[in-house]
Amino acid sequence: MTVSREIRLKNRPVGVPTASDFELASVDLAAPGPGEVQVKNLWMSVDPYMRGRMYDRPSYSPPFELGKAMQGGAIGQIVASHDPDYAVGDIVSSMFGWREAFNLSPKAMAAAGPMGALTKIDTHGLPPQTFLGILGMPGMTAYTGLLRIAALKDGDVVFVSAAAGAVGSIVCQIAKIKGHTVIGSAGGPEKVAFLKSIGVDHVIDYKATPDVVAELAKVAPKGIDVYFENVGGVHLEAAINSARPFARMALCGMISQYNEPGTPTGPANIIQAVGKSLRLEGFIVSNHYDLYPAFVKDMAAWIGAGKLKWEETVEEGIEHAPDAFLKLFSGQNLGKMLVKLA
Ligand SMILES: NC(=O)c1ccc[n+]([C@@H]2O[C@H](COP(=O)([O-])OP(=O)(O)OC[C@H]3O[C@@H](n4cnc5c(N)ncnc54)[C@H](OP(=O)(O)O)[C@@H]3O)[C@@H](O)[C@H]2O)c1
Numbered sequence: 001m002t003v004s005r006e007i008r009l010k011n012r013p014v015g016v017p018t019a020s021d022f023e024l025a026s027v028d029l030a031a032p033g034p035g036e037v038q039v040k041n042l043w044m045s046v047d048p049y050m051r052g053r054m055y056d057r058p059s060y061s062p063p064f065e066l067g068k069a070m071q072g073g074a075i076g077q078i079v080a081s082h083d084p085d086y087a088v089g090d091i092v093s094s095m096f097g098w099r100e101a102f103n104l105s106p107k108a109m110a111a112a113g114p115m116g117a118l119t120k121i122d123t124h125g126l127p128p129q130t131f132l133g134i135l136g137m138p139g140m141t142a143y144t145g146l147l148r149i150a151a152l153k154d155g156d157v158v159f160v161s162a163a164a165g166a167v168g169s170i171v172c173q174i175a176k177i178k179g180h181t182v183i184g185s186a187g188g189p190e191k192v193a194f195l196k197s198i199g200v201d202h203v204i205d206y207k208a209t210p211d212v213v214a215e216l217a218k219v220a221p222k223g224i225d226v227y228f229e230n231v232g233g234v235h236l237e238a239a240i241n242s243a244r245p246f247a248r249m250a251l252c253g254m255i256s257q258y259n260e261p262g263t264p265t266g267p268a269n270i271i272q273a274v275g276k277s278l279r280l281e282g283f284i285v286s287n288h289y290d291l292y293p294a295f296v297k298d299m300a301a302w303i304g305a306g307k308l309k310w311e312e313t314v315e316e317g318i319e320h321a322p323d324a325f326l327k328l329f330s331g332q333n334l335g336k337m338l339v340k341l342a
Contacts, residue, residue, distance in 0.1 A: 001028050001029065001030060001031075002028075002029040002038070002101055003026050003027070003028060003029070004026070004027050004029045004099055004100040004101040004102065005024060005025070005026050005099070005100050005318045005319070006024075006025055006026075006027060006069040006098055006099035006100070006318065007022050007023070007024060007025075007069065007070055007098045007099070007318060007321050007322060008022070008023050008024075008025055008066075008067055008068055008069055008070065009021065009022065009054060009064045009065070009066055009067070009068070009070055010022055010023045010066070010067070011066070012054055012055065012056055012066070013051075013054055013259075015259050015260065016259045016326075016329060017051070017054065017259070017322075017325070017326060017329075018326070019322055019323070019326070021054075021322075022321075022322040024318070024319050025069075027099075029101055029102070029103060030103070031080065032080050032081070032082055032103045033082070033103070033105075034082055035082055035083055035105045035106075035107060035108065036082055036083070036103050036104060036105045037078050037080065037081045037082065037083050037086045037103070037104060037105075037106060037118070038078070038079050038080040038081075038101060038102070038103050039076040039077065039078060039079070039092060039094065039096070039101060039102055039103075039104065039118070040076055040077050040079045040100065040101045040342055041074045041075070041076040041096070041097065041099065041100055041101060041102075041341045041342065042075050042076055042077055042091075042128055042129075042340070042341060042342050043074065043075045043128060043129040043132055043338055043339065043340055043341060044072060044073065044074040044075075044097035044098060044132075044318075044321065044338070044339045044341055045072055045073035045074065045097060045132040045133075045136070045137075045336075045337075045338060045339075046072065046321065046324045046325040046328060046337050046338075046339060047072060047073070047137075047138075047328075048253060048255050048258060048328050048329075049061065049253070050064075050070070050072055050325060051258040051259065051329075052258065053070075053071075055261075060284050060286075069098050069099050070097075070098040071095050071096065071097065071098065072095065072097035072098055073093065073094075073095060073097055073132050073136065073137060074093070074094055074095070074096055074097035074098075074132075074341075075091065075092070075093050075121070075128045075129060075131055075132055076091070076092055076093075076094065076096075076101075077089065077090065077091055077092070077342075078090040078092060079101075083105070083106050083107065085106065085120075086106060086118075086120070090120050091120070091121045091123055091128050092118050092119060092120055092121060093118075093119045093121055093131055093132075093136070094117065094118050094119070095117075098318075098321060099318070100318055100341055100342070104118060106118045124300075126303075129312065129336075129338055129340075130310075132336065132338060133166055133310060133312065133335070133336035133338070134166075134170060134299070134303075134308065134310045134336070135296075135299060137285060138166035138167045138170065138336060139170050139295070139299060140285055140288075140289075140291070140292065140295050141167050141252060141285040142167045142168075142170035142171040142174060142228075143170070143174065143291065143295045143298070143299070144283065144285055144288040144291055144295075145167075145171065145228055145250035145252045145283060145285075146158075146171050146174055146175060146226070146228060146250065147174070147291075148283075148288060148291060149248075149250035149252075149281050149283045150226045150227075150228065150248045150249070150250040151248055152175065152178065152180070152226060154179075155180075155225070156175075156180055156225035156226045157180065157181045157182075157183070157220055157222070157223065157224045157225050157226070157244075158171075158172075158175040158180050158181070158182045158183070158224065158225070158226045158227075158228065159182075159183045159184075159185070159216065159220065159224045159226070159227045159228070159238075159239055159242070160172050160175075160182065160183070160184045160185070160227075160228045160230070161184075161185045161206075161227075161228070161229060161230045161231040161235040161239075162185075162186065162230035162231050162253075162255060163184025163185055163186045163191075163195055163200065163203070164184070164186040164191035164194050164195055164311075164334055164335070165186075165230065165333065165335065165336075166333075166335060166336040166337070167230060167252060167253075168184065168186070168228070168230055169194075169195075169198065169310065169311065169335055170308070170310070171228045172184050172195065172198060172199075172200050173198055173199070173302075173307070173308050173309070174302075175226075176198070176199045176200070177302060177307050177308075181201050181202075182199075182200050182201050182202075183200070183201065183202045183203075183204065183216065183219055183220055183224065184200040184202075184203050184204070185203070185204040185205075185206045185212065185216075185231075185235060186203065186204075186205065186206070186331075187205065187206055187207040187331045188205060188207060188331065189205065190334060191205075191331075191334060192205050194311065194334060197309075198309055202219040202220070204216065204219065206234075206235070207331075212234045212235060212237075212238045213234065213237055213238040213241050213242075215238075216238040216239070216241070216242045217238075217241060217242050220242050222244070223242050223243060223244035223247070224239065224242050224243055224244065224247060225243075225244055225246075225247050225248070226247065226248055226249070226250070227239035227243070227247065227248075227249040227250070228249075228250050228252060229249055229250060229251045229252055229253070229254065230252055230253045230254075230255060231253075231254060231255055231256050232253075232254025232255070232256045232257045232264075233254070233256045233257065233264050233266070233267075234264075235256075236249075236254075236266075236267045237266055237267035237268060237269055240267055240269050240270065240272050240273060240278065241269055241272070243272070243276055243278050244276070245276045245277055246276070246277050246278070246279075247276065247278050247279075248278075248279045248281070249278065249279065249280040249281070250281060250283065251280055251281060251282040251283070252282075252283065255328070255329070258329070259329065310335055310336065311334045311335025311336070312335050312336050312337075312338055313327070313332070313333040313334055313335060313336070313337050313338070314338050314339070314340050315327075315337075315338070315339050315340070316339070316340045317339070317340075317341070318339070318341055320339060321339045324337050324338070324339050325337075
């Protein structure tokens with residue numbers, strides 16, 4: 001018998017979540033049954049989209065159930081196996097994060113779709129948690145949003161918000177690899193220094209800037225062609241204000257509004273989208289996995305050539321997973337926010 005600790009959603013948070021919205025519980029895990037494997041999670045991801053799953057409302061991803069372990073990306077290791085396709089020691093990715101260990105029948109779960117899948121990973125010598133960050137969903141989001149949704153083309157000036165985070169920092173670097181002028185916005189001097197170290201041309205510390213709209217207009221006097229939207233609110237207003245005709249905006253996320261749906265009511269200047277012929281297009285990365293082979297090929301080449309850098313902010317222990325999640329909303333992560341479980 002193995003004891004696995006897990007984090008359950010206790011209340012549906014109102015406004016900014018607090019530690020009291022989560023509870024730590026323990027479950028006894030029996031030895032895996034016929035056809036089952038047992039997975040010990042090594043790392044789990046906390047992601048901004050999880051805030052959306054805390055509301056009880058229809059969305060592209062179903063609500064978390066109260067009193068049950070939450071879900072999310074995790075990288076684990078097979079510790080017992082009754083499935084010939086999985087050997088003890090194999091590294092696997094799953095959506096069964098927020099817990100230390102679990103049993104699962106890979107064949108039975110394959111029918112449940114991607115949320116139930118257990119995928120073996122060849123790490124190619126990279127740390128396994130890389131597959132929750134630069135080589136995982138956030139990296140794929142950056143690649144998809146910039147190259148497919150915003151349709152980056154030669155000469156574009158690119159503006160990125162939440163630029164020092166998991167997605168934003170990869171967007172900035174792909175744009176730099178492709179020779180673009182990049183403007184990044186992030187909060188605080190440490191993030192500004194990091195963005196300069198990865199070659200971002202102009203960095204806006206939005207927390208030290210009274211007027212983000214005016215600041216973007218100042219650092220991009222000829223305007224921007226692409227906006228990679230992670231934040232919403234005044235950042236979107238700034239991007240619209242500085243957009244050149246036919247600019248494209250990849251609407252990836254709007255974290256400033258996740259805790260207060262409906263606010264702000266703007267952007268107040270959205271009418272400019274008409275006269276400037278702007279294209280604003282939202283996307284969810286899971287709809288774009290046909291790009292995955294191209295993503296892996298390009299990322300492997302860029303990482304191999306030393307052209308991509310990444311940062312991780314790590315909390316240790318399942319009991320600290322809620323803290324890690326909450327820190328996303330106060331910007332206490334540089335690069336990918338992760339929880340180390342073993
Ligand atoms: N569409 C998709 O399929 C998809 C997939 C993955 C992620 N996303 C979205 O992409 C965005 C980035 O996700 P991520 O995983 O890379 O997270 P992240 O950027 O690593 O972490 C979130 C960052 O957001 C910034 N932030 C938080 N509250 C803010 C506020 N009120 N105003 C301005 N900035 C704020 C913080 O940075 P500062 O210190 O700079 O404030 C924080 O570090 C999120 O909007 C997320 O929902 C979308």
